[in-house]
Amino acid sequence: MMMGQKTDCRKDCQISSHLRDVPPGKFLMIRHPLSDEDFIREFSDAELPADTRLKTETYLLYPGIELSYNYFLGDRFRFHHRHKDCVLSIDHCCRGRIGWEMKDGLSLYFGSGDLAFHATDKCADSLITLPLGYYEGLTVSLDLSVLRDTLPELLRDAELDICALCRSFCGEKETAALPASPRIGHIFSEVYDLPEKMRRPYLRLKCQELLLFLSMTGPSENTVFDSFHSEQAEIIRRIHDAMTSDLRKRYTIEELSRQYLINTAALKSVFKSVYGMPVASYMKQYRIMRAAELLRNTDRSVSEVASEVGYESQSKFSAAFKDIMKILPTDYRRQYI
Missing domain, CATH: 2.60.120.10 (Jelly Rolls)
Known part of the structure; x- marks a missing residue:
């Protein structure tokens, strides 16, 4: 993490x-x-x-x-x-x-x-x-x-x-x-x-x-x-660590299922139980929270921040950022200058 x-x-x-x-x-x-x-x-x-x-x-x-x-x-x-x-x-x-x-x-x-x-x-x-x-x-x-x-x-x-x-x-x-x-x-x-x-x-x-x-x-x-078996929770934590260690890389549920030998239904169900949100919603929020940290604490451009957290399109990044933070990334950064 x-x-x-x-x-x-x-x-x-x-x-x-x-x-x-x-x-x-x-x-x-x-x-x-x-x-x-x-x-x-x-x-x-x-x-x-x-x-x-x-x-x-x-x-x-x-x-x-x-x-x-x-x-x-x-x-x-x-x-x-x-x-x-x-x-x-x-x-x-x-x-x-x-x-x-x-x-x-x-x-x-x-x-x-x-x-x-x-x-x-x-x-x-x-x-x-x-x-x-x-x-x-x-x-x-x-x-x-x-x-x-x-x-x-x-x-x-x-x-x-x-x-x-x-x-x-x-x-x-x-x-x-x-x-x-x-x-x-x-x-x-x-x-x-x-x-x-x-x-x-x-x-x-x-x-x-x-x-x-x-x-x-x-x-x-x-x-x-x-409750569910602790071994499943441990697999989900490993999946979480893999997804959050390099936000430039995006995984599908099917890829993760094959790599970690857990069926897709169990992966989605146990992930939501452990982290409180579906995989896609959690990762969207995680990416945006990481982006907010970079905007506050570095001088990287908005496009560079977008790329670092896994968005190839700056417009899609801005839309996702506003959806989570209720403010555009450029306006968010201005608050911390």
């Missing part, structure tokens, strides 16, 4: 402001207990790549229910954590994209606005990939062994069956995800920008709202997208 684009994405992303107190290669964990005790702040001793910075901030909301804000910058890293076997994790992605390669050879990728579900014993020792270089989201962890007997009052009044809820979304597959929707967006629209004083009471309400919503909605066969 061209690191220039990823680095630029990281600078522009709001997540960086949450990681000002995290040095490169470090993982900061902050934990707020149920009591009025002071929060716990410590760095993990996990070994991480030098360009990776991680931070989680966890709030215990009720016995058996906790919520963590997650801020990640990096490419790929190992993630170790200890959980009971009977804990269900519900993850919401605010921005970026994330993929878990779990035990049993399964991978699950999701992006902005999506909800993902998995049993935490599946990811106790997993390889995490950030296809866009960054991820911000939150995790609701449900300890079923505790919640069977001590549901919060509102959920008891609603006669919520927490075990049935967990089975409906994970069941035998143990991992699943729901794509972004207006109803999911409504639940999470304000939880990422709360004043500290209001966080715990507001998160308690929102967590219960989420569980009631899921109990009423249930998974739909038409909307749930599934």
Whole structure:
């Protein structure tokens, strides 16, 4: 992958402001207990790549229910954590994209606005990939062994069956995800920008709202997208690296299918799962974002930039640039002179 684009994405992303107190290669964990005790702040001793910075901030909301804000910058890293076997994790992605390669050879990728579900014993020792270089989201962890007997009052009044809820979304597959929707967006629209004083009471309400919503909605066969084998994800990353290493060269799906021994349907499906867009749409955006970087940071002519990112025709390049950036390349460059 061209690191220039990823680095630029990281600078522009709001997540960086949450990681000002995290040095490169470090993982900061902050934990707020149920009591009025002071929060716990410590760095993990996990070994991480030098360009990776991680931070989680966890709030215990009720016995058996906790919520963590997650801020990640990096490419790929190992993630170790200890959980009971009977804990269900519900993850919401605010921005970026994330993929878990779990035990049993399964991978699950999701992006902005999506909800993902998995049993935490599946990811106790997993390889995490950030296809866009960054991820911000939150995790609701449900300890079923505790919640069977001590549901919060509102959920008891609603006669919520927490075990049935967990089975409906994970069941035998143990991992699943729901794509972004207006109803999911409504639940999470304000939880990422709360004043500290209001966080715990507001998160308690929102967590219960989420569980009631899921109990009423249930998974739909038409909307749930599934995990796939990690070997397929690795092939797709190699294909991605090949396509982005030299943007002057253009590949067809059929060429890539033959070269990497993956059928065309799987290639298109898994690529969209990993990177969040169809191959052609992703590469168009990648080329234009790289072109924008060259226009900002070099004195190359528009025609030279167009050629470097794979456009033989300057007029086609200008049209594609305007489609993505909503401005012509010449006008875009003027903003940075």
